[in-house]
Amino acid sequence: MVPMRYLEEMARGLDARAALREASRCLLCLDAPCSKGCPAGTDPGKFIRSLRFLNEEGAAYVIRINNALGALCARLCPTESLCQKGCLRAGLDKPVDIGGIQRYLTDLEAENGWEFLSPGEDTGKKVAIVGSGPAGLEAAAVLRSYGHGVVIYEKEEQAGGVLRYGIPAYRLPEEVLEREIKRILDLGVELRTKAEVGRDVDSDALKKEYDAVLYCIGYTKGKVVEPFKGKENVVSALDLLRKIKKDPASFKAPENVLIVGGGDVAMDVIGSLKRLGSRRLVCVAYEELGEFRASQKEFGDALKEADSIIAGYVPESYDGKETVFRHRFLESRLSIKADLTVLAVGQTYEAEGLPLVFEKGTVKGTFHTSGDPKVFFAGDIAPEKGKLVVHAVKSGKEAAMIIDRRIGGHKNGK
Secondary structure, eight states, X not given: OOOHHHHSOXXXXXXXXXXXXXXXXXXXXXXXXXXXXXXXXXOHHHHHHHHHTTOHHHHXXXXXXXXXXXXXXXXXXXXXXXXXXXXXXXXXXXXXXXXXXXXXXXXXXXXXXXXXXXXXXXXXXXXEEEOOSHHHHHHHHHHHHTTOEEEEEOSSSSSOTHHHHTSOTTTSOHHHHHHHHHHHHTTTOEXXXXXXXXXXXXXXXXXXXXXXXXXXXXXXXXXXXXXXXXXXXXXXXXXXXXXXXXXXXXOOOOSEEEEEOOSHHHHHHHHHHHHHTXXXXXXXXXXXXXXXXXXXXXXXXXHHHOSEEEESEEEEEEETTEEEEEEXXXXXXXXXXXXXXXXXXXXXXXXXXXXXXXXXXXXXXXXXXXXXXXXXXXXXXXXXXXXXXXXXXXXXXXXXXXXXXXXXXXXXXX
């Protein structure tokens, strides 16, 4: 049986009164710096203004037409470092809770059954999307709004990518994810699961069948660094989180766990294992506290769950279940023995059999376009800055617009 603490959403949303109160705190800035701070262009300034004047449906419309994954971003975005960072209200007291308002409105959208997305007039063009993570899903919604046919190829059993297999249930409830994916599929997007391009599906065949192929494969493989390569009782954080999400009921949490890393993925491991029954969780990171890559919110939540978070140490040796670390700057060593060691030290791609050329971890190309006129890319593998879900949404939107211009359609005068 899965502990309810793992399944229940950690943070409670705003009710109607609280959401309206937050909206009333908005200074209605003419240039809306909050909107400029949203990578996905969700336009907080506009939807907050609509809510403030009691137009809830109009506010939800603004979110959805700009971001097909608006309900997910409302829960997952580190708003303190994006839209809320530009909020001028912070000069008076504190920023407007933009993420809370967005969550309230998208939840209200679901409760009322509002549907704002619709497919465009059919263009006769077809696009294949490889990967159904946030970049692929957003691109599918945009391409359908232009009237292009879309088929998504997904190697896993279900759509969602990192949203499905990487983000813990207490941060992103299953029903919210299912609702967002269904909304996009209902636009007429075809989904083919258990179809890995490069192995089950030939990439050259896709180019012949479709007018364009968009690769959104994501960073799905966890990195393993020395001295842990080939060792027992060591697992990548991505593999662990995927195993938990696929079957949390049968997952047996180890008693004592060492987590190596200081980003959001490491924090997700801490929260997941604590909720599933691990007794002792120690996190050791290369970064010093001021350098941690985790968002403020995720780091704050992990501080409540972890038994120890130790900063500034580099793994030096590993033997059986014991890791020895040395400090980056001080003459200091640290030895920790644990039942399981989880590596959250970065991710990379798996692209065997794909027509992509990589350089320094991203695809070699210019703004989502490769050297092949039919091949495009978006998401983690794109060289543009940022690897958050909201950055993937931005990347998917951009790639879809470029593809539309390349293949033609009613948006281009037809």
